[in-house]
Amino acid sequence: MEKKNKLTELLNIDYPIIQAGMAGGVTSPELIAAVSNSGALGTLGAGYMSAEAMKDSILQAKKLTDRPFGVNVFIPEFPEIVEEEVNEANDLLEPFREQLKFEENVVPSVPDSQFDKQLEVAVEQQVAVCSFTFGVPSKEVVHDLKRRGIKVIGTATTVEEAVVNEEHGVDAVVAQGSEAGGHRGTFIHSFETSLIGTMSLVPQVVDQVHIPVIAAGGIMDGRGAAASLVLGAGGVQLGTAFVTSTESSAHQLHKEAILRAEESQTVLTRAFSGKPARGIQNAFIEKMKDYESNLPDYPVQNRLTKGIRKQAAKQNNPDFMSLWSGQSPRLSQRKAAGEIIKEIMEEVEKVL
Incomplete structure (x- = not known):
């Protein structure tokens, strides 16, 4: 198999593998650098980060690699914040706080967006790639990033979303299957209507857009990567595979739970953040x-459960x-991470 293709040329990487920009502290500078140093594309999951913390992580990663990496x-x-909805959610969450033996007075609010400041940091630090989730940046934002030499990657869970990404000018689009x-x-x-499996979604997206598609x-592993390439994808994006890597800064209990x-x-739940997400079933989800269906939308619910998640991690309580x-x-x-990438590419070569 030719390792170089349209996507690798676009991103200036050796292998068509992207480490997903997992927010919440998984993507340590060490993981980002290890992935990029291995010829793939490391990504900082900056979704929840302040602009200052994002900049600090970028600078740390730059000390560990001179290869391209991205930020998500x-x-x-x-x-809209519905006070009654928030109060009901807080009442539901109070038993968990009591069980973890901590008190918290959560003021219902939507956190100030760091989006514009994050983009300023991305431009200032001249990151190679800026990827987006939960929507599409405006055409003006995409144009400005590309004008400054930054490649832009969008995310889609349906063909329609992929087409919208292309219309906004992104360089490539991630086709996120329901298994993610x-x-x-x-x-x-x-x-619910956008839960299309990866192997169904990828070829349909490939047929409808002209930009590289990332499965x-x-x-x-290499079997999944090879299948994606055969279906027309220019590359693959892996998240869970890197959570358990030695360089990942995921909590040890998180790694062990996956292993x-x-x-x-695994189930889809809104319980933690107010936005559907796939994770391993535990007592909280159950x-x-x-x-x-009655919980506040993201990011309000995410704010309400933040203390519970933080205390549970501190107390080594995976429930x-x-x-x-x-x-x-x-x-x-x-x-x-480097060993994972090496094995994937060797298996792709063998399968194809």
Whole structure:
């Protein structure tokens, strides 16, 4: 197989592999650098970061690699805050706080968006790639980033979303299948109608857009990568596969949960953040599932559960942690990121 293609040329990388920009502290500078130094594209998950923290992580990564890497940011959302809804959610969450033995007075609010400041940092630091989730940046933002030499990657969970990304001028689009771990990137229709599997989504997107398509969702090894390439994808994006890598800064309990999990143990839930996300079933998800439809939208619910998730991690209690994972946890490995990439490429060569 030719390692170089339209996507690798676009991103100036050796292998058509992208490490997903997983927000929440998984993408350490060490992981980003290890991936990029191995010939793939490392990505900083900056979704929840302040602009200052984002800049600090970029600078740390630059000390560890001189290869291209990217940053992933969230398109901001500003839902209406319904006081009754928030109060009901807080009442539901109070038993978890009591069980973790901490008190918290959460003021319902939508956090100030760091989006514009994050983009300023990306431009100032001249990151190679800026990718977006939860929507599409305006045509003006895309044009400005590209004018400054930054490649732009969008996210789509349907063909329609991929077409909109292309119309806004992005350089490439991630086709996020329903198997993917973490938050759904859906932004046009309901997430229920946008749960298309990776192997169904990729060829349909490829047929409708002219930019490189990056397959994502449940891909963990060379077999999944090879299948994606055969279906027309220019490359693959892997998240869960890198969560368990030695350089990942994911909580140890998160890594162990993935390494022990079976394919039937991941579920989609709004319980943690108010936005559908795939993770490993635990007590928090189970106890909240009957109330999900009444919870505040993202990012309000995410703010309400932040203290619970933080305390659970501190107390090594996986029952109340968000253990994001895709549907292929049996294929996870506790290995260095570079070794994972090497094995994937060797297997792609063998399969094709």
